[in-house]
Amino acid sequence: MQKPLGAQISHMLKTRGVEVIFGIPGVHNVEMYRGIEEAGIRHVLARHEQGAAFMADGYARATGQPGVCYLITGPGFLNAMTGLGQAYSDSVPVLALASCLDETAARRGQLHQMLDQCGAGATVCDWSLEARSAAAAYQLIDRALSEFSSRRPRPKAIHVPIDLLGSLAEPAPDAAPVVRKARASNEDLYAVIEAVLGAKKPLFVFGGGAKSAALAIPEVLRQTGAAGLTTYAGRGLVPADYPLFLGSYLAREGSARIAAEADLVVAVGTELSEVDLWRDALGHDCPMIRIDIDPEVLAQCRTADSAIQAEAGAFLKAMSIAIPARTEDRPPCWDAAEIAKTRAHWRAEIRAERPGIVEITDALREVMPDDAMIYSDMTQFAYGAKEVWDMPRPGHWHHPYGFGTLGYALPAAIGGAVARPGLPTCAILGDYGLQYTLPELGTAVELGLSLPILLWDNGKLGEIEDSMVRSQIAPNAVVARNPDFLALAKAYGAESVQPETLADLQSALITAFTAGRPTLIRMTSALV
Template sequence: MQTTTLTGGQALVRLLANYGVDTVFGIPGVHTLELYRGLPGSGIRHVLTRHEQGASFMADGYARVSGKPGVCFIITGPGVTNAATGIGQAYADSIPMLVISSVNHTASLGKGWGCLHETQDQRAMTAPITAFSAVALSTDDLPELIARAYAVFDSERPRPVHISVPLDVLAAKVSRDWSHDVVRRPSRGAASTAALDEAAGILQNAKRPMILAGGGALNAQHALQEISTRLAAPLFTSVAGKGLLPPDAPLNAGSTLCVEPGWQLIAEADVVLAVGTEMADTDFWRERLPLNAQLLRVDIDPRKFNDFYPCAVALHGDAQQTLAALLERLPPAHRDASAAIAAVAALRQAVRNSHGPLQSIHQAILERIAAELPDNAFISTDMTQLAYTGNYAFNSLAPRSWLHPTGYGTLGYGLPAGIGAKFGAPQRPGLVLVGDGGFLYTAQELATAVEELDSPLVVLLWNNDALGQIRDDMLGLDIEPIGVLPRNPDFAALGRAFGCTVSQPQSLAELQTDLRHGFKRNGVTLIELKHACAH
């Protein structure tokens, strides 16, 4: 094919392939036909979702396990609004996502002509939930916008980017073949020497240092472990940072800053090193942590240094490089960790002792899961009470192994994100934890899972025939429960209709057996666990 015959849509797909994109999630429509013209022969796999929200959630799950941007192709107007919830979730949790959509012909934009899928200003609809949202007004805009998107993913706080491409731009012939114009990708650097020296001095003099690490620290695992060991500093994580220390590491305080024992322990710190975390109340389940410490913050986002938790030292830079430079400034000798290890052990026991009746049921289920979960598996979770307990009570063996919609807190995330994660890490078995309410938001994506997956994905549906958390919140506030006891379908029949292997265990022992079989089965297994069977 002569380069002059390439359309904007074809060249864009080739350019994405040259940036390393191997998978896109989406649903073809009359407004994206020119994108799909470019897919054959590109080396990019297209995954047909059953709703655009599913496409954005799948792109999110793909990004969380792989560390690469998740990509989706969506149509003008309703495709964008359908995907917006998943885009918002990725924005809240700092997940790299590239959303390519069509938009109406350039001449019609903002005119209100009543064109198919028309909105007043599509770019403005996603601007608040993206690092940037832009419209390509010519084919020559496309390589520049893609380069800008990857600059966000590689050098800034990673967040979604939305690029709208008008129908005439998608179909126009390119003036030259720019599909190989992959620009030099910018990289993050370490914090300044002055900030590193100051932080190292404070940490050396700390009596009770502690560490809090989030999703921005996922690539700094070894440096975090070494700093924690040298300083005898207990290491807490946010939900996004689960797995940064091995479960049996004696200084691993886990993601327990959402319960009273965790709050009590961090209140004893005189210095807290916070790495790659926005320190949000969605992780802490309270408005403010009881910090009595000097706060040192390592972050790629300079806006975090003087927000809700102003810091004594701002270390603006990449977590891995900054912590490596910090290690060089700390004495190599390890401090006596006996008191810190004892404090962490007491914390772990206090967390178990603090379980209420419902959390004890969850703990029993989670223990059965842990007994059968393959070491390299990931868990994708929805907004459901079982996952809320798992956020702090379940031990992840490695980073990128517990996917939870923390910041935006949207229902319907668990299943499509788990499917997307399977494409991001095909060799890893997957488990989805979802409640009956959230499952019905995106249950149609079982069709995608059954059609596309040939390795183990187990969906554990926790069915309490209620919107349990909202019901409990209503009762706690002395509000008469309304709208929280829905009539559910026959979930087993629904799963079979989609082509899943289905089981309905009647006890925790049967659950464990069904999980074991599910992780050995290539394909999708739906396990419906009723609340009454978990006692």
């Protein structure tokens, strides 16, 4: 029954439900690769460890299950830290397993040596710990998996010394009991219902942490007559045709006026952070009820607010069941015509701010399959699209919201496509961001993924140039010489096309979903 610990870890992960591992083998973590095939786990070879971490992130967002990456000591782990930082800010369950040196205090000059690998990981992970025995490695893995399912999911890093990975070990023990997420009391439930039904103009704000409540949200809004807003990560939670839906326009200055009109705000699964609002506060001057799994978020409540620690899905489902037992559905508490007028105004603002992007977005949305999963990068096209593109279902547009790293979209989309074989996956990115993780195109070709890669090419760092102009700074260092992206894609073995019209763009997107290989689709403002 004994095997090298590296092999036992792969077997343990398989028994815990892990199907795919992303990574790059190296001389220090080679023992981790001994048991992958034997355990029946699929390995996806990234071209850079940053790409491996992004792939694990994309896989986790697509499945709701942990994304796992295998990393080597020192630079390999450091390369992945950008992806781990993104997973932390966006609450994504990524497990990084890395080899580490056996001794660093008394020896110098070793391959891949750094001063504090665990400490480096702790700056971007929920925790980053070294396992100094097989039992410790097993315990940390189970701890990570348990916390992913019972708390706000954030990345964990486990470092295993090289000699320990190669030493014989007994198999991992059976999995520990599953820990349940926090549940609110009946008293909390009925207090929230009473407050919402007692309000004259209740407003719900749903964030990405409310995805589990997708089925209950339309019912709760209809029953209470409340208006609804979503963060970018919460898009798809409120049906686009709900008459009192204000969209994902929280970053519009006018949304502060809407919040000021409310006499009760219920914030579900959202931090209402800087990257949600792009201002200091929501703008309300009334009580707020915050429903969240994370006590750190709830600690931000004001004196007049209420804090409910609960998993959003269970809580809102309970609301949708309890409300009809107490009262009939309320009529709308807001003026639907005024809400439609406000949304139209905000859309016009974006159209003026970002010429051409709204028109291209509309064309893409017309032909994008409802079950498509979209991964976008830090690019002007995505900034505009994620405000005006109402998603037909939640959890199907993923963006590097918090950490805001360039290079996310392509490898994350690869992870998402691996997670959902046969289902449509799409990447949206800019000309600069693509060059951060361009080599991962080789992985997509190698896997035979029918992956459309929508490239917004404005030949510059457009958002930074605009920021400089607004700050009265002469634009500097915002234009770089781009390669021939179409030729570069073909060199990797991918398809490539540059549509001349919006109709051509739609046709290219439809074709790319069945191409049997990735297709780079270059978009410019000349399309409009």
